[in-house]
Amino acid sequence: MVLAALLLSPVAAAEPIEFEMEDIDGKQHKLSSYRGKWVLLNYWATWCGPCRQEMPDLDELHETNEDVVVLGINLEDASSRKLKMFREQYSISFPLLKSSADADGINGPIQKLPTSYLLSPDGEIAGYQVGTITREAIESYIDKQAK
Template sequence: MMVRPLIATAMLLLAVVAPAPPAIAAYETDAPVDFALPVLGGGEAALSDYRGKWVVVNYWATWCAPCRKEIPELSELHIEREDITVLGLAFEDTGISAFETFLAEFDVSYPILLVDVYAPPEPFGAPKVLPTTIVLNPEGLSVKAFLGPVTRQAIEDFIDGGAVGP
């Protein structure tokens, strides 16, 4: 039967012409992290704009149930702690209107940055899981990553526990 050779040929062809997935990078760094991304609603934000504060970078997507669950606590954290800034990194290949419709259901208090899923920002690259939350210290070093759902309490425990570096 000729079906198997055809399937094998088709799979080989797909492997050759399919684009490579984005690189997955390590999260903790020895040097300050900086990249700039467009902000939903206009403008651009760079991580270096927030030096002197703790920065909580949260990769999320509209289809991700745990991401949805985190939004209220991350919004409270962003509002109630002057020493912490939360940035939501929308990691999804969809249009602006889809994000706006989704966010109309949620009271998000922090900036939403738009990530090109085919060229995610370095040094983080594509997240290993969604949600992924990365904590940068006031000097801009990435010092902690939470893979999967995280609570406000876990972030505050880490920051208030005297975390200063990797």
């Protein structure tokens, strides 16, 4: 399957990624506070059909893997109220961070949604996926890295 091969196209090693963003409940999330865990940064929007399609899988990944954190970064100018309604509708348990439609991703402009970056436990970009991603593909990638 192309997805499994594409997941997590490697990215040149760099310094650990750092940012601090607010979620839709007003809580600050500092990326360095998740060191020691794999972090999936998922860029999405409420109007994006493929984004909505992958949400249940990403939520299951977040809920069932204690070594993985999913952070959803919303790339639209949506109100917290709208995003909270979306979270409730899709039963999302992972943090939804607010950004704006013209914001860049951690590695430059986001060209297509959804786009996901997987950060290693040391905070470096391990790889990325443009388009939908599955829980199984992420778990498989992480398992291979552990061997």
